[in-house]
Amino acid sequence: MATVWRSQRAFARFFAGKTVRILNNASDLGAKLTPASISVSSTQNYSNYAKSPFVKRIKEQYEFDIVKNPPEWAYVERLMPFESIPNVTPKETYPSGWIPPKEEAKNLPYFIARTRNHQMPIYLDLSMKGTRKISLIRRIEGDIWLLNDLIKEHLQKTQKRYVETRVHELGRFIEVKGDFVTTLRDWAYAQGF
Amino acid sequence: MTSTLINVFKKLNITAVTQIRLCSSATNVVSEHRDISVIKKDWKFPPQYTKPREVWIENLDTVKENKLGLFELHPLIYATVPRIDLIHRNVEWQKKYRWVSWAHTKTRAEVRGGGRKPWPQKGLGRARHGSIRSPLWRGGGIVHGPRSGKTHFFMLPFHMRIHGLTSTLSAKFAQDDLHVVKDLELPTEESEYLIDLIKERNWGPSVLIVDDTDYAPRNITVATDNLPYVNIMPVYGLNVYSMLKHDTLILTHAAAQKIEERLLNHLHSNTAIQQAKFKLDQV
Numbered sequence: 001m002a003t004v005w006r007s008q009r010a011f012a013r014f015f016a017g018k019t020v021r022i023l024n025n026a027s028d029l030g031a032k033l034t035p036a037s038i039s040v041s042s043t044q045n046y047s048n049y050a051k052s053p054f055v056k057r058i059k060e061q062y063e064f065d066i067v068k069n070p071p072e073w074a075y076v077e078r079l080m081p082f083e084s085i086p087n088v089t090p091k092e093t094y095p096s097g098w099i100p101p102k103e104e105a106k107n108l109p110y111f112i113a114r115t116r117n118h119q120m121p122i123y124l125d126l127s128m129k130g131t132r133k134i135s136l137i138r139r140i141e142g143d144i145w146l147l148n149d150l151i152k153e154h155l156q157k158t159q160k161r162y163v164e165t166r167v168h169e170l171g172r173f174i175e176v177k178g179d180f181v182t183t184l185r186d187w188a189y190a191q192g193f
Numbered sequence: 194m195t196s197t198l199i200n201v202f203k204k205l206n207i208t209a210v211t212q213i214r215l216c217s218s219a220t221n222v223v224s225e226h227r228d229i230s231v232i233k234k235d236w237k238f239p240p241q242y243t244k245p246r247e248v249w250i251e252n253l254d255t256v257k258e259n260k261l262g263l264f265e266l267h268p269l270i271y272a273t274v275p276r277i278d279l280i281h282r283n284v285e286w287q288k289k290y291r292w293v294s295w296a297h298t299k300t301r302a303e304v305r306g307g308g309r310k311p312w313p314q315k316g317l318g319r320a321r322h323g324s325i326r327s328p329l330w331r332g333g334g335i336v337h338g339p340r341s342g343k344t345h346f347f348m349l350p351f352h353m354r355i356h357g358l359t360s361t362l363s364a365k366f367a368q369d370d371l372h373v374v375k376d377l378e379l380p381t382e383e384s385e386y387l388i389d390l391i392k393e394r395n396w397g398p399s400v401l402i403v404d405d406t407d408y409a410p411r412n413i414t415v416a417t418d419n420l421p422y423v424n425i426m427p428v429y430g431l432n433v434y435s436m437l438k439h440d441t442l443i444l445t446h447a448a449a450q451k452i453e454e455r456l457l458n459h460l461h462s463n464t465a466i467q468q469a470k471f472k473l474d475q476v
Contacts, residue, residue: 084237084462111242116461141242172274 085116105192110147112193113139120188124181135176135184148174154187155180234265238461243268246366250446251374256390261375264446266366269460270453275364276356283357283433286349294345298338301326307333348471355459357433362452370397371442373449377404382415387423397440398422403431405447428452
């Protein structure tokens with residue numbers, strides 16, 4: 001009994017004579033706890049629910065008002081990821097060596113469309129542990145058979161030998177047997193694709 | 194009128210090499226006799242080589258077909274070469290992801306009895322057996338049988354789903370099974386009206402109607418309520434299986450635009466998030 005009494009007296013001494021601030025976890029959530037908001041006087045028993053003070057409307061620590069479409073929003077938008085891959089801004093030269101497609105290529109009876117990243121869709125397929133090399137031309141529109149003939153003719157001229165190709169009409173791609181990716185890319189850039 | 198028709202046919206002729214790219218001459222089709230206008234589109238991702246397809250905007254407020262205008266569709270969505278393999282993969286996926294197999298068999302441990310050795314190991318001249326529920330026995334347990342609650346869920350890769358949709362839309366459009374209507378307002382809520390309309394316009398036995406909102410007008414919902422072969426769907430519910438299940442696909446003007454916009458955006462953006470491995474808590 002004596003120990004209980006002593007502890008109560010210690011508690012009373014801690015809050016002696018004046019209103020003090022009660023620390024709690026909400027103190028750092030943008031709201032300042034003033035002595036007026038939550039306060040106890042030492043005369044009251046704080047652990048008593050019925051006698052504890054009402055929580056009043058707290059004062060905001062920072063003054064703010066909500067604005068729709070503020071001018072600063074442009075800076076936030078600048079940080080957001082792109083919704084879609086942006087179009088290329090036309091320039092004189094491109095330091096990366098990227099070659100832009102030419103407008104006149106659209107008048108040809110065949111067409112190789114760029115990928116979504118504005119790259120030329122000509123790839124090398126390696127299989128059989130790298131011994132089987134297939135050059136793949138994808139995204140062909142228009143007359144795929146005419147394009148196939150021209151590719152064969154061009155490779156015959158540059159490689160000085162017959163080069164086998166395979167046309168997939170439904171999948172709109174041409175496979176060329178052998179690694180001719182650089183040759184084919186240069187040819188496609190020269191055509192303006 | 195004849196010259197108009199010739200113009201239309203010229204524009205529809207896609208195989209002729211000289212006619213492939215004619216994006217600019219769309220306004221030629223406007224006729225003086227009727228107040229038909231081509232709605233020229235200003236796409237975010239304009240077609241590169243293949244010219245846009247044109248489709249009539251029809252009406253639903255009379256049984257007789259009435260053409261209200263022409264509308265351009267993006268060739269990447271509505272005029273690609275239909276990859277039938279991708280359409281098939283999509284249909285298989287849609288059948289499988291919701292399929293839970295409840296076939297079930299009991300193992301030798303679950304079949305009742307069989308705890309006792311049926312006869313002694315030696316001395317009888319008979320085969321050695323330790324349980325009458327062994328899989329060798331009639332009425333015994335089943336080895337490697339089906340166990341119930343087997344899910345067949347998997348996710349088809351994202352671009353296969355996207356190209357499945359474009360392939361199916363293109364196939365429907367090429368087969369003249371895709372129609373665009375202005376809106377879904379019907380004059381009555383009688384089913385007979387809709388039956389007559391479908392018969393008059395030769396819209397196959399089953400019709401799928403797609404709108405861009407979840408709430409269709411009252412008349413059409415009441416009219417289709419007891420027609421099991423006419424169904425209404427919002428844009429976000431559009432799928433390959435339903436498009437193939439129904440003979441005719443009816444898109445509202447707004448729905449056609451919304452489908453186009455969404456799919457085009459996926460075809461021209463970084464889809465690393467959508468292509469990431471499927472996780473159960475990602476939705």
